[in-house]
Amino acid sequence: xxxxxxxxxxxxxxxxxxxxxxxxxxxxxxxxxxxxxxxxxxxxxxxxxxxxxxxxxxxxxxxxxxxxxxxxxxxxxxxxxxxxxxxxxxxxxxxxxxxxxxxxxxxxxxxxxxxxxxxxxxxxxxxxxxxxxxxxxxxxxxxxxxxxxxxxxxxxxxxxxxxxxxxxxxxxxxxxxxxxxxxxxxxxxxxxxxxxxxxxxxxxxxxxxxxxxxxxxxxxxxxxxxxxxxxxxxxxxxxxxxxxxxxxxxxxxxxxxxxxxxxxxxxxxxxxxxxxxxxxxxxxxxxxxxxxxxxxxxxxxxxxxxxxxxxx
Numbered sequence: 001x002x003x004x005x006x007x008x009x010x011x012x013x014x015x016x017x018x019x020x021x022x023x024x025x026x027x028x029x030x031x032x033x034x035x036x037x038x039x040x041x042x043x044x045x046x047x048x049x050x051x052x053x054x055x056x057x058x059x060x061x062x063x064x065x066x067x068x069x070x071x072x073x074x075x076x077x078x079x080x081x082x083x084x085x086x087x088x089x090x091x092x093x094x095x096x097x098x099x100x101x102x103x104x105x106x107x108x109x110x111x112x113x114x115x116x117x118x119x120x121x122x123x124x125x126x127x128x129x130x131x132x133x134x135x136x137x138x139x140x141x142x143x144x145x146x147x148x149x150x151x152x153x154x155x156x157x158x159x160x161x162x163x164x165x166x167x168x169x170x171x172x173x174x175x176x177x178x179x180x181x182x183x184x185x186x187x188x189x190x191x192x193x194x195x196x197x198x199x200x201x202x203x204x205x206x207x208x209x210x211x212x213x214x215x216x217x218x219x220x221x222x223x224x225x226x227x228x229x230x231x232x233x234x235x236x237x238x239x240x241x242x243x244x245x246x247x248x249x250x251x252x253x254x255x256x257x258x259x260x261x262x263x264x265x266x267x268x269x270x271x272x273x274x275x276x277x278x279x280x281x282x283x284x285x286x287x288x289x290x291x292x293x294x295x296x297x298x299x300x301x302x303x304x305x306x307x308x309x310x311x312x
Contacts, residue, residue, distance in 0.1 A: 035076075084141065089105045100115050111151035180216055196236055206240045
């Protein structure tokens with residue numbers, strides 16, 4: 001019979017050695033678990049009894065290869081009992097990818113922390129800008145599924161959402177300075193109050209007429225006026241302001257009725273970028289803007305196209 005019970009005699013980074021009746025065999029790290037296992041010492045202890053199966057035996061070299069994978073109960077079987085949506089958990093970042101970070105919340109259980117769930121206010125270009133491997137985080141469970149072996153985690157959900165009080169700090173029509181984060185064909189992403197990423201459509205930029213290159217570069221500090229703010233959709237629209245106080249695209253004062261809705265982008269074919277149910281803007285910014293940034297239909301049209309659209 002190739003199935004045996006043995007005792008773990010030592011643990012190494014590449015696997016564990018198991019003593020079976022006086023004969024020692026190796027369970028390689030790839031044969032220890034059905035799930036990814038970075039460090040065997042996190043899941044097994046010396047002296048622990050382990051059920052194993054013989055894969056191969058080399059009598060001449062005295063090597064015995066073993067496996068434990070098929071005898072290990074899957075940690076996902078009872079995952080929905082261990083974790084629930086809204087629960088706070090602590091975990092350690094194991095790996096970082098372009099789309100998020102994998103965080104170990106228990107031995108052999110990793111959850112995915114997506115890049116979109118790292119910050120309320122900033123458009124994070126890469127997870128490594130916020131978290132690092134080995135860092136311990138407090139997270140909130142967003143989704144859990146035993147069937148799909150999925151555990152989705154959120155970092156920003158453990159913090160207060162500053163967008164909810166943004167209009168108190170930045171009323172419509174108020175002046176604000178910001179630092180350009182990225183510059184593209186359709187406009188600028190500008191960080192204000194050191195936290196919020198707002199969008200300046202091309203139509204609300206100074207000296208950015210049809211056919212002209214965008215003259216503002218990342219890192220520049222510019223003066224702006226708040227055109228619109230929608231905390232529920234994390235949307236902040238800005239217009240550039242000249243040294244003489246004039247505002248690109250028209251005077252966006254705090255009195256919406258006097259401006260006939262210009263502050264909200266109404267009546268000019270420039271409605272605020274609306275978000276769909278999945279939390280993304282409805283119209284994507286063309287190539288050249290940072291990932292995740294999108295704009296309204298009005299900002300994709302030139303003046304002639306807008307006039308044609310209004311005249312039917």
